Structure formats: C-alpha cells, structure tokens
Amino acid sequence: TEDLQCHLENLMDLFHSGHTLKICAPMVRYSKLAFRTLVRKYSCDLCYTPMIVAADFVKSVKARDSEFTTNEGDRPLIVQFAANESQVLADAACLVCPFADGIDLNCGCPQRWAMAEGYGACLINKPELIQDMVRQVRNQVENPNFSVSIKIRIHDDLIKTVDLCRKAEAAGVSWITVHGRYLEERHQPVHYDAIKIIKENISVPVVANGDVRNLKEAENVHQVTGADGKYLNMTFQWTVVASFLYAEVAILLILCIPFISPLRWEKIFKFQLWNTIGAYWNKAFLTVIVILIVLFLDAVREVKKYSATQVVDKDSKLYPNAYDHIHMKLFRSQRNLYISGFSLFLWLVLRRVIILITQLATEMGSTVALKTQVENTNEAVRKYIEENNKMKQVLNRSNRSEKEKTEGTNLENSVQEIRNLKKEFTDTAEALFRSRDELAAIKKQSGGLITEYDRLTKEHEKLQNHIEKTHEKKDQ
Numbered sequence: 001t002e003d004l005q006c007h008l009e010n011l012m013d014l015f016h017s018g019h020t021l022k023i024c025a026p027m028v029r030y031s032k033l034a035f036r037t038l039v040r041k042y043s044c045d046l047c048y049t050p051m052i053v054a055a056d057f058v059k060s061v062k063a064r065d066s067e068f069t070t071n072e073g074d075r076p077l078i079v080q081f082a083a084n085e086s087q088v089l090a091d092a093a094c095l096v097c098p099f100a101d102g103i104d105l106n107c108g109c110p111q112r113w114a115m116a117e118g119y120g121a122c123l124i125n126k127p128e129l130i131q132d133m134v135r136q137v138r139n140q141v142e143n144p145n146f147s148v149s150i151k152i153r154i155h156d157d158l159i160k161t162v163d164l165c166r167k168a169e170a171a172g173v174s175w176i177t178v179h180g181r182y183l184e185e186r187h188q189p190v191h192y193d194a195i196k197i198i199k200e201n202i203s204v205p206v207v208a209n210g211d212v213r214n215l216k217e218a219e220n221v222h223q224v225t226g227a228d229g230k231y232l233n234m235t236f237q238w239t240v241v242a243s244f245l246y247a248e249v250a251i252l253l254i255l256c257i258p259f260i261s262p263l264r265w266e267k268i269f270k271f272q273l274w275n276t277i278g279a280y281w282n283k284a285f286l287t288v289i290v291i292l293i294v295l296f297l298d299a300v301r302e303v304k305k306y307s308a309t310q311v312v313d314k315d316s317k318l319y320p321n322a323y324d325h326i327h328m329k330l331f332r333s334q335r336n337l338y339i340s341g342f343s344l345f346l347w348l349v350l351r352r353v354i355i356l357i358t359q360l361a362t363e364m365g366s367t368v369a370l371k372t373q374v375e376n377t378n379e380a381v382r383k384y385i386e387e388n389n390k391m392k393q394v395l396n397r398s399n400r401s402e403k404e405k406t407e408g409t410n411l412e413n414s415v416q417e418i419r420n421l422k423k424e425f426t427d428t429a430e431a432l433f434r435s436r437d438e439l440a441a442i443k444k445q446s447g448g449l450i451t452e453y454d455r456l457t458k459e460h461e462k463l464q465n466h467i468e469k470t471h472e473k474k475d476q
Helices: 004-008 011-016 033-040 052-060 061-067 086-101 112-116 122-126 129-139 159-172 192-201 215-225 236-255 262-269 272-278 281-307 313-318 322-397 405-435 442-473
Strands: 047-050 077-082 100-109 145-155 177-179 208-209
Touching: 033 047, 052 061, 052 077, 052 086, 052 122, 077 086, 077 145, 086 100, 086 129, 100 122, 100 129, 112 122, 122 145, 122 159, 122 272, 129 145, 129 159, 145 159, 159 177, 159 192, 177 192, 192 215, 208 215, 236 281, 236 322, 262 322, 262 442, 281 322, 322 405, 322 442
Parallel strands: 047 077, 077 100, 100 145, 145 177, 177 208
Antiparallel strands: none
C-alpha cells in the first residue's frame, strides 16, 4: 500500500477508485507525522497535516521546521493552511509542493482567534477571495497534478453555500470538503442532507466531514450523502430522452424551412435509404410511443410522490435544508415530466407533419399535371378557331364560277373537317367538364368553349343552307 501511495501520479485518481475514500481529517496537535504513519497502517487513503498559518510558514524557517515534517512513506499528503491573502497562500503552496501532493485552504475553523485574524470559517462569506486564492495557487504551482482543495462549513441559506462551491469550482478547485454544520454549531447533529444537496450541484468531488468515528459510520455517511468523488449527472435514460427531444426539434425546424418545397421533400423521401427505413417505420413509431408513455407515467409518479412529501417539525429541526432537498427532487421530476411529455408530443407532431408534406406534394403534382393538360387543350382550341376562320375566308371569297365542282368538293371536305372538328371539340368539352371539380378556372373556360361551339354550330347550319341553295341552283 505504501509503495502504491508513494508512486501515485495523480491524487485525483483516488476519487475514482470505485470505493469509499477514507481520509484522516486535520486535527490540531494530532495530525503530525507519527500519527499519520500510524493511521496509514490501517488503510487510511489520504492524510492531512494540522492547520498551519500560511503567513508564519512563509516568513519563518523555524516555523516551517516546527510545523511541517514528513518522510518518503508519508504520501499521499495534503498540507492544510490558514490564509487570507492569495499571494501568501500561493507562496506557501510553492514551498510544500516538492514534499506533498496538495494543499487545503481551511474555510471551516470556527475558533475565535482564527475568525479574528480573518482565517477559517469567516472566509465562507468571502467567496470571491476564496476563488482568487485557489486561482493564484493554480497559476503559480508548476506541478499540474498538485491539488488545491478547500474545507468549508455551510450557511443558514444553503444557496449561498452552493454558490460558494460553484465559484471555487470555476477557479479550479480539486475537491471540496464540507463540514455539515453551521458556523455557530459545535456538537449538534451534522446536516448530511445539506452535503448531499451540495454534492448534487457541483461536478468536483465532495468529501463529507463531521461525526465520522468508525468505518461503519463512514459507509453510512457515504450512502446518505453520495460523497464519493463522482458527480451525479442526469440518469442515462433521461439523457437519451433529452437528446431525442433536441433531435425532434431540429428535424421539425428543418422540415419547416420555407425554400424547400414539398415536391423536393417527396423526392428526398423516395431515396432508397428511406424506403428501407420505411419498412420498419410503423413498428419503430409504436415502440418509441410506448417507451415515451412509460417514461412519462414514471415522471408523473415521481412528481406526485415529491409533491405529496411534507417535512414534519422534527425533521425540520434536525435537517433544516430537507425542504430544499425535497424541492430539488420535485424540480428534477418535473423536468423529466416536461422532457418526456414534449418528446411524446413532438413525436406525434413529427409524424403528422411528414404525412401532410407527402399529401401536399401529391396534390401539387396533380395540380401541375392538370395545369399542363389545360394549357394543351387551350392550344388545340386556338388552332381549331384559326383553321375555322381560314375556312370562312375561303368560303367568302368563293364565287359562282366554273370551279363550282371543285368548290363543291372543297365544301364537302370542309364539312367533313367540321364534323371532325365537332367530334374533337366534343371530346375536348367532355375533358373540360371532367376537370371542372378540380380547377374552377377550367369550368369558366369550358363555358366559353360551349358558347363557341354553339356559334360554330350555327355557322355550320348556315353553311349547310348555303350549300343546299347552291345545289338547288345548280340543279336548275
């Protein structure tokens, strides 16, 4: 064990070893080299020195020799300092860096002399100063594996403690030791629920401190607070659901891009890849629906559970932050409810949007084909009208000359052509009537064609009468 401790390259690996980390806390006059050597023989993972005043340690060689002694087997080792100036703490850290694995800033000592000098627990009300001291040590100690930690007490308002821890975390603190008592408390019960709340709100390791006298109590505190050096992130299934929700929002935004027409989406949907996926689409859709409904119901159950939870007076006296803890659990269950609910809703919306885009693309395709058909019909009618006008001009210029026979033949051909035109015109009229329900414009145009047809019929009758009169005269 001593060889492993001596050759430990990164102290933070201890917090990811998979077991509860056992630390010998700094104790005045006790945590000297001899005591540390003794507790290491009983599987102590990490030891602290007693608190050393950084200003005296930097100024006096005698103070250094008196307060700090170590040897090769005394590792891993954390030197705890009392300081209220950033540069002084950084200088002290540089002095012990070759002989220790890290330094710890004491922000939890409630002794009057320490508070009077600006050390210890009074620092928890100066989060910016703590942040600056941590940052200065980080910047001036060359060893990147050298740890910088702090030990704190909790505020009456736990939000302030969480804010302090987050600022220290932003400055680069390695871990935070939390003594679960208020500044004025000495032997009252430790507020382990407050340590748990702090642990759940920061990502750096949290060490629980206070009233841990044996291994069994250490394991119990570990179970209650979760202070094992691992941050409790959103659980895997809710991370997946949240990612799924973000993906749904992104897909819907892409589908709503205005310059991509439904016809283009229809072409994209006809790719071979989508055809392959489409074979399993209904099963996948129903499977996702079932999973989201199960998660949604589970979230509803959690919301009801924590909404119905009340903190009784006895618990309020022993654990005044239990109310905040319950509300944090309620907030998380509500977050899960919203995530699963919106995912379920957007999944149904996404399916409906895809169906509507497909239907709209089909209708647009039919409209384009119908428009083309109408344009072709209009062109044919225009040609027939031009030919009819030409024939009328020919008939008007004709005279009763010797060419009556040839003209009679032409008239017969004209009659036949008119009959053909009548038949074609009838077919065209029927086609226009069939398209009347699909396009209102065609209906209007069809009415015009019928009117034109009547006019042509009258002209045809006139022509027939004219031909009959011509034949009568010829017979005479």
